[in-house]
Amino acid sequence: MKKWIALVTALTVLLCGCGNSEPETTAPSLAPETTAPVETTEAPVETTEVPAETTVPPTEAPPVDVNPLTGEELEEVRDNRVIAVMINNHAAALPQCGIGSADILYEILAEGSTTRLMALFTDVSDVGPIGPVRSLRPYYLNIMRGYGALCTSAGGSSEADGMVYNLGYNRVNGIAGIGSGYFYRDSWRSSNKGYEHSLFITGPKLLEAAAAEGYSTVETEGREYGLTFTEEAFTAGEDINKIVVHFYANGKTTTLGYKEDLGGYLAFQQQSYLVDGNTDEKLLFENVLVLKTSSAVIDGKGHLRVETTGEGKGWYARDGKLIEITWARDNEESTFTYTDAEGNPISFGVGKSYITFIPSDSPVDFLNE
Numbered sequence: 001m002k003k004w005i006a007l008v009t010a011l012t013v014l015l016c017g018c019g020n021s022e023p024e025t026t027a028p029s030l031a032p033e034t035t036a037p038v039e040t041t042e043a044p045v046e047t048t049e050v051p052a053e054t055t056v057p058p059t060e061a062p063p064v065d066v067n068p069l070t071g072e073e074l075e076e077v078r079d080n081r082v083i084a085v086m087i088n089n090h091a092a093a094l095p096q097c098g099i100g101s102a103d104i105l106y107e108i109l110a111e112g113s114t115t116r117l118m119a120l121f122t123d124v125s126d127v128g129p130i131g132p133v134r135s136l137r138p139y140y141l142n143i144m145r146g147y148g149a150l151c152t153s154a155g156g157s158s159e160a161d162g163m164v165y166n167l168g169y170n171r172v173n174g175i176a177g178i179g180s181g182y183f184y185r186d187s188w189r190s191s192n193k194g195y196e197h198s199l200f201i202t203g204p205k206l207l208e209a210a211a212a213e214g215y216s217t218v219e220t221e222g223r224e225y226g227l228t229f230t231e232e233a234f235t236a237g238e239d240i241n242k243i244v245v246h247f248y249a250n251g252k253t254t255t256l257g258y259k260e261d262l263g264g265y266l267a268f269q270q271q272s273y274l275v276d277g278n279t280d281e282k283l284l285f286e287n288v289l290v291l292k293t294s295s296a297v298i299d300g301k302g303h304l305r306v307e308t309t310g311e312g313k314g315w316y317a318r319d320g321k322l323i324e325i326t327w328a329r330d331n332e333e334s335t336f337t338y339t340d341a342e343g344n345p346i347s348f349g350v351g352k353s354y355i356t357f358i359p360s361d362s363p364v365d366f367l368n369e
Contacts, residue, residue, distance in 0.1 A: 065078050067122055068223075068225045068227065069082070069104050069225065069227065069353075070103045070122075070229070070350060070352060071229025071350040071351070079219050080217065080219060081149070081216060081217045081218055081219045081220070082147045082148060082149040082150070082219070083120070083124055083150045083152060083206065083217070084118055084120050084121075084149040084151055084152060085098075085118070085152040085153075085206075086116060086134050086135065086151075086152065086154070087099060087116065087117035087119050087131065087132070087134060088116070088117075088132040088196075088197055089114070089116050089269075090114060090197060092193045093132045093197045094270065094272065094277075095275050095276070096117070096131065096132065096276070096277060097128065097131055097200065097277040097278045098119070098127050098129060098131065098203070098276065098278060099119050099130075099274070100275075100276030100278065100279055100281055101121060101203075101276070101278075102120055102121050102352070103121060103352055103353075104119075104120040104352065104353045104354075104355060105120075105283070105285075105353070105355070106119075106120070107254060107354070107356045108137075108139065108306060108357045108358075109247050109248075109306070109358075110137060110304075111302035111304065112251075113248050113250075113251030113252045114252065115252055116134060118140050118143065118144070120149060124203030124204075124206055124207065125207065127202065127203030128203070128278045130152075130200060130206070131186075131201065132186075132189070132197045132199055133152065133153060133200065133201060134154055135155045135156045135157065136153035136157070136161070136164070137156065138157070138159050138160045138305070139304075140160075142332040145169075146226075146329070146332065146333065146334060146335050146336065147225060147335075148223055150171075150217065151169060151170060152201070153173065154174040154175050154183075154199050155173060155174070155175045155176065159303070170210075170213070170216075172201075172206060172209045172213060177213065179210070179212060179213050181209075182201055182205040182206065182209035183209075184200055184201070185200075225335055226335030226337060227335075227348055228347045228348065229347060229349065229350050230347040230350070231350055233319050234321050234349060235319075235321065236321060237323035238321065238366070239320060239321065240258075240317060240321065240366045241257065241367070242256070242367040243256040243257075243265075243288060243322070243365070243367075244365035244367070245356055245358060245364055246362050246363045247358060247359075247362060248359065249361070249362065251362075252269070254268070254356070255267070255269070256285070256288050256317070258317070258319075259284075260320060262284055263286070264285055264351065265284070265285045265286075265317070265354065266283070267283055267354060283352070284351075284352065285351070285352050286318060286349040286350065286352060287316070287349055287352070288316070288317040288318070288355075289314060289316055289317075289353065289355045290314050290356055291313075291327050291355065291356065292313050292314055292359070292360050292362070293307045293358070293359070293360065294307045294359075294360055295357075295359045295360075308357065309330065309331055309332060310329065311326060311327060311328035312326070312327055312360075313327075314326070314338075316340075316346055318349045319349065322366060323340055323341070324341060325338050325339060325346060
């Protein structure tokens with residue numbers, strides 16, 4: 001009996017040791033249980049219309065500038081003065097160097113049936129050897145004046161030298177003056193081709209020579225060249241893919257052959273293509289102009305007077321097509337204009353140009369082979 005009393009007592013102590021407070025009791029509510037209605041608002045579902053993806057074609061940035069002699073787009077603003085270099089075109093002078101970097105190449109008789117080239121550059125800063133440099137003639141100087149070009153030559157005829165002096169024209173002379181120290185003689189050509197076929201200058205040295213002479217190589221503000229260009233194909237005129245220019249009836253010839261795969265004309269003269277000796281590449285011209293003018297021998301050396309003002313007839317070729325044109329020029333300081341049979345100005349194709357003045361009685365052959 002005592003054992004049962006002890007057991008009940010132990011259980012009572014154990015139950016009280018689980019907490020210090022009495023367990024909470026809640027009185028039962030007599031009110032009926034009510035549940036407040038829960039107001040539910042269905043949130044609107046936002047829908048955003050996703051526009052269809054469109055691909056905007058990239059727009060090409062407009063060219064920063066344009067080469068005024070070729071119409072080619074440039075990535076930098078140019079303010080270079082045009083530089084003209086007289087180039088020897090005697091057979092012993094071949095191949096000439098640097099002419100592939102020229103923008104326009106003129107070919108005109110110098111004396112007898114020998115022609116001379118004038119290369120016009122808008123930039124010579126990275127051109128290697130240029131030459132052989134040869135002497136100046138008055139009509140070449142008159143053409144240069146229309147471009148405002150810096151003249152580069154190895155002296156000149158007495159008449160040309162007199163014009164340079166009287167006009168105060170900027171010339172870097174390879175055989176006299178401060179600028180001559182920047183030229184050099186190619187020793188191999190001097191020994192094997194002749195001293196007169198060996199004078200050269202590099203593009204950077206030409207700029208240094210001009211600076212030493214005190215000449216500006218910056219283009220005159222507002223300078224115009226009278227040339228317009230187009231990317232459109234030339235479709236007017238006859239189908240002519242070969243032009244043979246005769247400098248006098250039995251004189252030297254230059255043949256301009258159109259190469260459709262190249263998109264231009266190659267010049268062939270003196271049993272070889274016209275190439276740049278710096279690169280061994282053939283010169284390619286997008287535009288060819290053959291211009292007739294009056295000319296006359298003025299001395300016993302065969303020096304000529306060639307008219308480069310007034311107007312005359314000629315031909316313009318591009319894209320294997322040929323038309324007759326009229327060239328005109330008011331004076332030595334003005335630019336040339338070129339118009340078709342209806343009097344409309346000619347737009348050049350973008351690229352380099354070959355231009356020649358020939359005597360009025362010199363024949364020209366036009367072929368389509």
